[in-house]
Amino acid sequence: VDNANDLMVGFLDETSSTLLCGFEVIK
Numbered sequence: 001v002d003n004a005n006d007l008m009v010g011f012l013d014e015t016s017s018t019l020l021c022g023f024e025v026i027k
Helices: 002-026
Strands: none
């Protein structure tokens, strides 16, 4: 469970970082 949770947190962190980068480019 901990491993899957870490995987999910890492995925969300990467996704949010990607979205932030895309938002900055659009802005």
